[in-house]
Amino acid sequence: MRGRLVCLPFDDWADHLSVAPSLEVVVWRPGLPPVTDPAAVGFYVPQYMGPPEALEVLGPLPGLEVVQTLTAGYDDVLALLPDTVTLCNARGVHDASTAELAVGLVLASLRGIPEFVRAQQRGEWAHLARPALADRTVVVVGAGSVGRAIADRLAPFEVTVTLVGRTARDGVLGRATLEDLLPTADVVVLAVPLTPETRDMVDGGFLQRMKDHALLVNVSRGPVVRTEALLHELQAERLWAALDVTDPEPLPQGHPLWKAPQLLLSPHVGGDTSAFLPRAWELIGRQLARHAAGQPLDNVVRRRHGGREEAR
Numbered sequence: 316m317r318g319r320l321v322c323l324p325f326d327d328w329a330d331h332l333s334v335a336p337s338l339e340v341v342v343w344r345p346g347l348p349p350v351t352d353p354a355a356v357g358f359y360v361p362q363y364m365g366p367p368e369a370l371e372v373l374g375p376l377p378g379l380e381v382v383q384t385l386t387a388g389y390d391d392v393l394a395l396l397p398d399t400v401t402l403c404n405a406r407g408v409h410d411a412s413t414a415e416l417a418v419g420l421v422l423a424s425l426r427g428i429p430e431f432v433r434a435q436q437r438g439e440w441a442h443l444a445r446p447a448l449a450d451r452t453v454v455v456v457g458a459g460s461v462g463r464a465i466a467d468r469l470a471p472f473e474v475t476v477t478l479v480g481r482t483a484r485d486g487v488l489g490r491a492t493l494e495d496l497l498p499t500a501d502v503v504v505l506a507v508p509l510t511p512e513t514r515d516m517v518d519g520g521f522l523q524r525m526k527d528h529a530l531l532v533n534v535s536r537g538p539v540v541r542t543e544a545l546l547h548e549l550q551a552e553r554l555w556a557a558l559d560v561t562d563p564e565p566l567p568q569g570h571p572l573w574k575a576p577q578l579l580l581s582p583h584v585g586g587d588t589s590a591f592l593p594r595a596w597e598l599i600g601r602q603l604a605r606h607a608a609g610q611p612l613d614n615v616v617r618r619r620h621g622g623r624e625e626a627r
Contacts, residue, residue, distance in 0.1 A: 318354070318355050318356050318357020318358065318376075318378035318379060318380060319337065319338060319339055319355055319357060320338075320339050320340075320341050320350070320352065320355045320356045320357060320358075321334065321338050321339065321340050321341070321356075321358045321359075321360075321603060322341055322342070322343050322350065322356050322358065322359040322360065323340055323341075323342055323343075323360050323599075324343070324344040324360060324361065324362035324363070324365070324369075325342065325344070326342045328596065328599075331592075331596040331600075332596060332599060332600045332603065333600055333604070334603055334607075335603065335604065335607035335608075337607050338358070338603060338606075338607055341356070343372070344362045344365060344369060345362070345365060345366050345368035345369055353375055353376050353377070353378075354376075354377050354378045355378055356376045356378060356379055357378055357379060357380045357381065357606075358379075358380065358381045358383065358602075358603065359372075359373070359376065359379055359381070359382050359383070360382075360383045360384075360385065360599060361382065361385070361392075362385075363385035363587075363591070363595070364386075364583075364587065370391065370392055370395045371395065373395050373396055373397065373400070374395070374397065379397070379399075379400050380400060380401060380606075380619070381400065381401045381402075381403065381602075381606060381612065382396060382400055382401070382402050382403070383403045383405075383598075383599060383602055384402070384403070384404050384405055385405050385408065385595055386404065386405055386409070386586070387404055387405055387406055387409055387459075387460075387461060387508070387586075388404070388508055388509055388535075388536055389402060389404045389508075389616055390508070390509040390510065390536070393617065396617070398619070399619055400619060401612065401615060401617065401618050401619050402615070402616050402617040403602060403612050403613065403614045403615055403616065404614050404616050405595065405598060405614070406459070406460055406613075406614045407460050407598065407614070408586070408591065408594040408595050409461065409585065409586030409591065409594075410460045410461050410463075410464040411464065411590050411594075412585060412586050412587070412588040412590045412591060413461050413464070413465075413506075413585040413586050414461065414464035414465045414467070414468050415468070416534060416559060416581065416584065416585045417465045417468075417504055417506070417532055417534045417559075417585070418465065418468050418469060418472075420532050420534070420557035420559065420579060420581065421448060421453075421469075421502055421504070421530065421532055421557070422448055423557070423579060424530050424532070424555055424556075424557045424579050425445060425446045425447065425448055425451075425502075425530065426445050426446075426447075426448075427443050427445040429579055430443060431443070446501075448469075448472045448473075448474060448502075449472060449473040449474065450473060450474070451475075451501040451502055452474070452475045452477075452499055452500050452501050452502070453469055453474050453475065453476045453477070453500065453501065453502040453503075453504065454476075454477045454479060454493075454496050454497070454500040454502070454503050454504070455469075455476060455477070455478050455479065455504045456479045456490075456493070456503065456504065456505050456506065456507055457479070457480070457504075457505065457506030457507035457508075457535060458478045458479065458480030458481075458484075458487040459480075459506065459507075459508070461534070462478060462480075462504075462506035462507075463478065465504055465506055465534075466478050477496060479492065479493060479496065481512070493521070493524075494524060497521065497524040497525050497526075498525070498526055499526070500525065500526065500529060501526070501529055501530065502529065502530045502532065503529065503530070503531050503532070504532045504534070505517065505531070505532065505533045505534065505535045505539055505540070506534055506535050507535050507539060508535070508536070509535065509536035509538055509539060513535075513536075513539050514538050514539065515538065515539075515540075515541045516539055516540075517531070517533075517539055517540040517541060517544070517545070518541045518544050519541065519544040519547070521544075522544055522545060522547075522548050522554060523548075525554060527553055527554075528553070528555065529554055529555070530554070530555040530556065530557065531545070531554060531555070531556045531557075532556070532557045532558075533556070533557075533558045533559065533560055534560065534585045535560065536560055537558075537560040537561045537562035537563070537564045538562045539560075540558075540562065542561070542562050542563075542572065546571055546572065546575060549575040549576055549577055549578055550571075550575060550576065552576055552577055554577065555577040555578070556575075556577065556578050556579070557578070557579040557580075557581075558572075558578065558579070558580055558581070559581045559582075559583055559584065559585045560583050560585075561580070564583060565582065565583075566580070566582075598613070598614075601613065602614075
């Protein structure tokens with residue numbers, strides 16, 4: 316190994332990890348003084364949902380071997396990552412939390428929870444009959460660990476769930492089937508990574524194929540959905556939507572999404588729950604043990620010297 320130092324974002328994290336004697340933990344995040352010996356940093360864990368500076372530090376770390384993100388998405392890291400560094404994502408860390416939110420957004424949207432909250436604030440007893448989740452047809456686009464966790468949690472609600480992935484495999488339909496599936500779906504949940512292939516995937520044509528009054532839920536990345544196209548459908552009150560992510564993000568004041576009808580917004584909180592830290596520490600501890608022993612790492616999305624492979 317070229318770098319013996321493990322760079323963590325917070326000083327109490329080391330208390331939850333068993334670090335091999337050959338490694339030494341240092342703490343760095345934006346706002347703290349630079350690491351005393353940047354050339355010795357070999358393993359770097361950027362701050363979760365941190366500012367851009369948490370990634371801009373990558374260039375001046377000549378001994379860096381591994382970056383372990385705390386997010387499943389890694390599109391923002393690749394552009395800043397030297398090709399001599401292995402990138403690992405946090406696949407599995409956010410499955411439970413993100414799946415919970417996805418189901419919560421579906422239920423809240425279908426059952427009219429936002430309307431009930433507004434009526435409560437007005438002091439009105441506003442009886443409202445709305446669709447049940449039971450008997451709905453749900454298409455989950457994205458068959459990775461988050462998409463599968465969403466499908467697993469939806470199954471007990473007496474729904475028909477179809478998983479759609481990039482390619483067809485056992486229990487998963489290929490993305491080419493979406494054109495036929497969309498007109499049949501009452502709910503479409505997006506759980507795909509942001510890649511050149513998925514950016515703007517949900518465009519005007521995609522939305523127009525969805526049936527009238529269907530619900531679109533996005534817990535992936537904002538740019539997967541073309542905002543202007545979604546706004547058109549919402550303002551026409553033809554579709555419903557629930558978004559945990561937006562494009563742009565954070566959503567600026569005055570943006571038309573804030574007042575779009577038939578839309579429920581949450582501020583990118585899918586993975587940020589009490590379930591996050593225990594799972595993050597477990598992943599980091601496992602990765603550090605493998606790193607110290609020279610063993611293959613989990614969740615590799617780009618190997619050193621530019622070789623690419625899918626996360627395992």
